[in-house]
Amino acid sequence: xxYKAIGELVEKARQQxxxxxxxxxxxxxxxxxxYALRMLNNSEDAMDALQETxxxxxxxxxxxxxxxxxxxxxxxxxxxxCLKILRKGGNFVSYEDSDDLDLEYGYGEQEDxxxxxxxxxxxxxxxxxxxxxxxxxxxxxVVILHYYDQLSAREIADILSVAEAAVYNRLSxxxxxxxxxxxxxxxxxxxxxxxxxx
Numbered sequence: 001x002x003y004k005a006i007g008e009l010v011e012k013a014r015q016q017x018x019x020x021x022x023x024x025x026x027x028x029x030x031x032x033x034x035y036a037l038r039m040l041n042n043s044e045d046a047m048d049a050l051q052e053t054x055x056x057x058x059x060x061x062x063x064x065x066x067x068x069x070x071x072x073x074x075x076x077x078x079x080x081x082c083l084k085i086l087r088k089g090g091n092f093v094s095y096e097d098s099d100d101l102d103l104e105y106g107y108g109e110q111e112d113x114x115x116x117x118x119x120x121x122x123x124x125x126x127x128x129x130x131x132x133x134x135x136x137x138x139x140x141x142v143v144i145l146h147y148y149d150q151l152s153a154r155e156i157a158d159i160l161s162v163a164e165a166a167v168y169n170r171l172s173x174x175x176x177x178x179x180x181x182x183x184x185x186x187x188x189x190x191x192x193x194x195x196x197x198x
Contacts, residue, residue, distance in 0.1 A: 003070075003071065006024065006027065006028070006070050006071060007066075007070065009021075009023055009024045009027075010024065010061065010064070010070050013058075013061060014061055014062060021058070024070075025054065028070075028071065028074060029050060029054075031149060032050055032053060032074060032075070032078050033046055033047070033050050034148070035075065035078055035079075035082075035144055035145070035148070035149065036049040036050055036078055036081075036082055038129070038132065038133075038140075038144045038148060039079075039082040039086070039137075039140060039141060039144065040082055040085055040086065041133050045085050048081075048085065049078060049081040049082050049085055050078070052081045053074060053077045053078045053081055056077050056081075057070075057073070057074055057077060072155065072158050072159050075145070075149075075159045076158075076159045076160070076161070079141060079159060079160065082141075083137065086137060127185070131178050131181050131182070132144065132178075134177075134181065135174050135177060135178070138170055139170045139171075139173055139174035139177070140174070141160065142156055142160070142167055142170040142171055142174065143170075143171065143174045145159065145160075146167075146171060153167040153168055153171075
């Protein structure tokens, strides 16, 4: 992501340049939407959070001190909107019920993919998404920002307004919980297979 170019677009958008505002939206909305989708597990709530984030951004565009810090500002704002929705008890829809993640992973766009590979990858991604959605919000947000958005611990700390050590701690706890759940899942699948064989 070219932060300098984004900063230039923000400066133009501050001057009421509609084309720059639209380009900024096009560049950043997909990433923001998928962050919200992973946090909320519901495409409607994710779209609501995205809309609220952009409204907040454009309402405060003149107050953002550093134009090159726009991405962190947007992610922090999106995170806060997701928390509001979660605290209000937003709708919960499993990833299995949402085709939105297919677009992110490119499912359906490849002409020469193998159906077996598609099914296996989709099942793996759904199980992983379900595990991530089971994490407490603080751990889930760190996992999403680190593994899906590929942000560093320092960047995550800035977005979430926490210490970098807290980011590492949350990642460690999330990995431990997910490892335990994976082991339980494997044990139950093996046990089920054994019962089927008898």
